[in-house]
Amino acid sequence: MSMKFVFPEEDDGVAARGGGTQGAIAVAAAMPPADVVAVDPVDAGRRWFLKAAAVFTTTVLAPGVTLMAFGDIDAANARPADQPVSSAQRWGLLIDAAKCQEGCSACVTACGVENGIAAPKHAATDSQWIRTLKVTDPRNGATFQMPIMCQHCTEPPCVDVCPTGASFRRADGIVLVDRHICIGCRYCMMACPYKARSFVHEPLHDQKPYAPRGKGCVEGCSMCVHRVDAGGTPACVEACAKTGHAAMIFGDLYDKNSEIARRVATYRTTRVRADLGTDPGVYYQNI
Amino acid sequence: MARITFQRLDDHSPYFWGLLALHAMVIAIGLGAFFYMEHHGHIVTGMNNAIVWGTPHVFAVFLIVAASGALNVASISSVFNNLAYKPFARLSGILAISLLVGGLMVLVLDLGRPERLTVAMTTYNFKSIFAWNIYLYTGFLVIVAAYLFTMMDRTLAKSGKATKFMGWFAFAWRLALTTGTGSIFGFLVAREAYDSAIMAPLFIAASFLYGLAFTVLVLLTMCRETRQQLMSEEVVAKFLNLIIIFALAVLYFTTVKHLTALYASEHHGVEAFILRDGGIYTLAFWLGHVLIGNVIPIVIAAFLSGDGKFFTGRRGLAIASVLALIGGLSFMYVTIIGGQAYPLDLLPGMKVESSYLDGQVASYTPSLPEVLLGLAGVSIAMLATGVALKVMPFLPRGLEADG
Numbered sequence: 001m002s003m004k005f006v007f008p009e010e011d012d013g014v015a016a017r018g019g020g021t022q023g024a025i026a027v028a029a030a031m032p033p034a035d036v037v038a039v040d041p042v043d044a045g046r047r048w049f050l051k052a053a054a055v056f057t058t059t060v061l062a063p064g065v066t067l068m069a070f071g072d073i074d075a076a077n078a079r080p081a082d083q084p085v086s087s088a089q090r091w092g093l094l095i096d097a098a099k100c101q102e103g104c105s106a107c108v109t110a111c112g113v114e115n116g117i118a119a120p121k122h123a124a125t126d127s128q129w130i131r132t133l134k135v136t137d138p139r140n141g142a143t144f145q146m147p148i149m150c151q152h153c154t155e156p157p158c159v160d161v162c163p164t165g166a167s168f169r170r171a172d173g174i175v176l177v178d179r180h181i182c183i184g185c186r187y188c189m190m191a192c193p194y195k196a197r198s199f200v201h202e203p204l205h206d207q208k209p210y211a212p213r214g215k216g217c218v219e220g221c222s223m224c225v226h227r228v229d230a231g232g233t234p235a236c237v238e239a240c241a242k243t244g245h246a247a248m249i250f251g252d253l254y255d256k257n258s259e260i261a262r263r264v265a266t267y268r269t270t271r272v273r274a275d276l277g278t279d280p281g282v283y284y285q286n287i
Numbered sequence: 288m289a290r291i292t293f294q295r296l297d298d299h300s301p302y303f304w305g306l307l308a309l310h311a312m313v314i315a316i317g318l319g320a321f322f323y324m325e326h327h328g329h330i331v332t333g334m335n336n337a338i339v340w341g342t343p344h345v346f347a348v349f350l351i352v353a354a355s356g357a358l359n360v361a362s363i364s365s366v367f368n369n370l371a372y373k374p375f376a377r378l379s380g381i382l383a384i385s386l387l388v389g390g391l392m393v394l395v396l397d398l399g400r401p402e403r404l405t406v407a408m409t410t411y412n413f414k415s416i417f418a419w420n421i422y423l424y425t426g427f428l429v430i431v432a433a434y435l436f437t438m439m440d441r442t443l444a445k446s447g448k449a450t451k452f453m454g455w456f457a458f459a460w461r462l463a464l465t466t467g468t469g470s471i472f473g474f475l476v477a478r479e480a481y482d483s484a485i486m487a488p489l490f491i492a493a494s495f496l497y498g499l500a501f502t503v504l505v506l507l508t509m510c511r512e513t514r515q516q517l518m519s520e521e522v523v524a525k526f527l528n529l530i531i532i533f534a535l536a537v538l539y540f541t542t543v544k545h546l547t548a549l550y551a552s553e554h555h556g557v558e559a560f561i562l563r564d565g566g567i568y569t570l571a572f573w574l575g576h577v578l579i580g581n582v583i584p585i586v587i588a589a590f591l592s593g594d595g596k597f598f599t600g601r602r603g604l605a606i607a608s609v610l611a612l613i614g615g616l617s618f619m620y621v622t623i624i625g626g627q628a629y630p631l632d633l634l635p636g637m638k639v640e641s642s643y644l645d646g647q648v649a650s651y652t653p654s655l656p657e658v659l660l661g662l663a664g665v666s667i668a669m670l671a672t673g674v675a676l677k678v679m680p681f682l683p684r685g686l687e688a689d690g
Contacts, residue, residue, distance in 0.1 A: 120642060120643075123642055123643065123644050124335035124336060124337065124644060124649070124650070125329075125330055125335045125336060126336075127336075128336075128642065128643045131641045131642050131643045131645075132641060132642070133633065133634075133639045133640070133641045133645060134639065134640045134641065135634060135637050135638070135639050136637065136638040136639075136640075137636075137637055137638075138636075138637070138638050148633070148641075157475075157476060157477060159412075159414075160414050160415065161414075161415050161416065161417065161474070161475075162412050162415055162417075163407060163411065163412060163415045163417035163418040163421065164406055164407055164410045164411065164412060164418075165410060165411070165412035181403070181406050181410050182399070182400065182403075183398050183399065183400050183401075183403045183404070183406055183407050184398045184399015184400040184401075184403075185398055185399070185407075185417065186339040186340060186399070187415070187417055187471075189336070189339040190339060190340065190475055190478065190627070191474075191475055191476075191477065192477065193476070193477030193631060193633075194631070194633065195336075195337070195631050195633070195643060195645065197336075198336050199329065199336060199339060199399060200328070200399070201328050201329045201330040201334075201335075202327070202328045202330045203327075203328060215328045215399070216328065216329075216398075216399030216400040217399055217400065218399070272633060272634065273477070273632075273633065276476055276477060287634070
């Protein structure tokens, strides 16, 4: 398994593009303290041994441990990291608004915990990768709740307008922001029909290595790409299932045997602003 | 026609130095504001996740639009062969370059990661109108510089062929540039206030007006500085006529844009917001853009200026130009910020609420650093023009002013 090292001191970092780095499981490399000056040959030898041991541990053992730490991620289903993302897959979500309980925000909380996003204190400026919409039909007052996030479109307006190509769509349908070349122009936010993106307005600390974030860049739901590449499901879907509501299903829309594909083929589904021709990867029932 | 001679500014009045010092000070304060915003992040601005482009964009787009329009006078002389405008062609070119530099500076300094300008210059997504604009802007600077060279080089200027060729080229390029600027908004399919092909011609019409207004005001300032009459009465009358034509064109495209939107019931919400219920945006539209920016300048230019009228031609021209520029900023404010303030229609026909303020009109109050950065862009343009007029002969030599 090829590994990608992400040093925790990087303030922005890596967003996986199509190649073999998607399985990026962050490993903090063991570094010697900066103030140690080795002069004794015995000490130098010992330091070499310790270094080698640290490298061995981080490259061989840690990935397995980290994978296990993700809980119910099925490592056996993970795409080998040396294989590129394939357009034979189309990752998507199916959300049943009838099962989404008003007042429940388990998906939002889980997203924040997973991706290191603090609960919003300032509604106007804090990042929100996923939020719940309270929808009211003005004709009869009927209400329902539904979560909304990046809709991972096939024709994403954010990708079209991005001047540098930082907004990009992977072959398997996941839309991401490459934080290395995002210049923070916010044109993607102007273009997104779903208000799915956030601009980081303040300096951030303690970011998760697999969810790079940084002041001055735009960000949005990554469909928990680090989990998906490891064979898992997005944190929001997992949290929704844990509540017992099971309003969200994640899967491969192109795999006819997957639950999501079967349900999309069986029931009437709606996609938000599909009239704009964006072909979203997020389907809704009962909205 | 008499041979046109040009001059550099050499005999400086305290007025000239005072103006330069004022602009230098505004630029220094603006840079301070930039560093403050860069250090703390956009949290110290009025911008948020709904109003992602704020006052800096209002100034930046205004200056960029005005820049292409400032080339009008040169275009009329080279492309349409109108000799009356030829003395001002050089000034028109250098002003166009300066305004564009001022606008781009503001645009870049408002980026979330301005230090990544090199990324923007080297990594392109050619489906993005922003990426095209980077070429259109840098191309404009190079082409207008070459155009100026053909006007100022003795050999090239003598035959006039090169000037005419570059004049056509620059004219076509400036039309493409403003089309690109208007299309930044026109291509936004999800925003009801934009998403219209008419944004491009509307911006072109607006650029004619704002560019002319800047040209006129610089000329009038230079009349004072050189104590010469740089514009004849005939030229003043021509400029007044141009203001009428350009302002009418802006009003025409504005009317068509809103009438078209009003015809489709899906846009009634956003139109009601801009035209009737939008508070500051409605005020900026009717009072700023329509009345101050276009109707009053037309009235002043058409009926109140000239011999024996309420204003002298020059005074009328100056007032109409200042009003057109105030109107221009209002137009940009209502277009850029008003267009974002109106909420996205996530589920047409339904009412939505969320922790992310969906379904609500977004609030925005310009912060001081944003305004200072925007003003610094204007000052960069004016300082660059002032310095250019001093180092090279861009200004025509006029008649000594009376008294």
